[in-house]
Amino acid sequence: MKNEYNEDDNERVKQLISRNFKLSISLGLIFLFIILLLPILNEFASDFMLSIVYQNFSVTLIYTALFIFIIGWIIPLYYTLETDKREREYEEES
């Protein structure tokens, strides 16, 4: 694939950026929502967050110390595999 920028590529570049941005922003907003929801729930739904799920583990403890980390692995893995796939497709088209 050529490395030099060519004005004829403008439309393709814009389409690619737009597609990639949609993927990044949707995954980014999901993750930010999950992480910022935690202090909000702790404040405004404290009874629910302090309710015990299992033994000494409350909803808030499981959310903070386990759930966020699992989501923080799933989203990056999905994004990386999806982006690798898109780049392979793009290279094959070029």
Next chain:
Amino acid sequence: MTFDNPLAIILVILIVGISVAVTIFSRRFTRTTADFYVAGRGVSAVQNAMALSGDYMSAATFLGIAGLVWLYGYDGIWYSVGFFGGWVLLLLFLASPIRRFGAYTIADFVSGRFHSKKLRLVAMMGTILISVLYIIPQLVGVGDILVILLGWDYATGVIIAGILMTIYVVVGGMKATTYNQIIQCVILWTAMFVTVFLALQQFGFSYNNLLTEVPGFTQPGNWLDFQNSFSLILGLVLGTAGLPHVLIRYYTNPSGKSARWTTVGTLLIIGTFYMMAPIAGFGSRAILGDAGGQNTALPLLAQVLGGEAFLGVVVAAAFAAVLSTVAGLLLATTGAIAHDLYTSLLNPEASEEKQLKVAKLSTVAVGILAIIVGILAQGFNVAFLVGLAFAIAASSFFPVLLIGTWWRGVTEKGALAGLLFGIISSTSIIITNIIGLHGLTSPAILTVPLTFIIIFIVSKIDGKIPPDTDEFMYKVHMPIED
């Protein structure tokens, strides 16, 4: 100076010896400025993930999170979540574009995007401010553990650690720093794992039994109210994606694809580490009671669990944490002074040899400054201090880099206004909080949205989009293997 724990001394010397050996070995690879700053852009994804993890798992994370959980319980876990979460946004928005741009510093990136000397200068000052704020708690951490656990006086610990770090960055550059950070990553992760293993062993390998011993510490609100916890988490998450010493390491990847896999690997290593750190904190509270310390709960726990031998291991690991992080920060600060100020603004005609000489002299100067400020900052909590550096990065570099990478419409004046506002407003709020004028400990909740708004409004009013914006977008977004 006394030597209360000879085994710990031997282990610290061993860590230092390994670092020196690696530095001497790496010296043969550091001939050009590209070798010094970005290891010739030839670091693989696995190596980089381990080096980034070693770089990022600082005294704040190794000592600070366990200390805060020991002190405040649940509220200390915010730092684990925030330090981890930022990497997700870094991957989604910046990892590949930063690498594809292919430069040495963050100022290179903003300057390349907007062709502005003013932006380069402000970005350089921001890099120095954030990096020095980040170096201070590392040195405070090493001073604290050496004074309590080895009987050294605080200043001696800071001076010895500062000199060592400066030497191995000056001699070995990014290559030595990378190899050392990989080794330190293994040491840190293993030390945390063994501590947690031994702590859980005391409770029949049951996390539930451990939590039974810490009533009152497992719910939020012992330290931070809603406003401060929300602002802290926002600052930590967005700040990670704006930290200069983290971002410049992306330049060492061979390609954009490699940069993405580097982040996935880093998330795996630091994620497991940050899941273990709160367990060590709760373990410290359950086993030590009130006899812990905000920066020393972890080593004191290690002493109870594994005697002098394991205390030595944890002290050596903490020393490794400080060495690896400060080395990365020194490289970022050196790049700002030598590359952004000297080579790019003051003497663009400087020879390769001259540039390398200035880079090494800058490292020595920053190393001396860090030692002096580190001695003066005795007594602060390390995770809290690091949180401030994150808040400034979240309010300044993150908005500018995010918008500059994805939005064509941003202009030089918009970026400059945003960067200046972010640095000045977040720093002002931090200082006024420290002197007691208000209770907002982390400014991100105010400064991050305002910085985005300012960049948008000023860019719209200005309207002078750089003429080569399409070319820039092509370079940072197209899947070209560099």
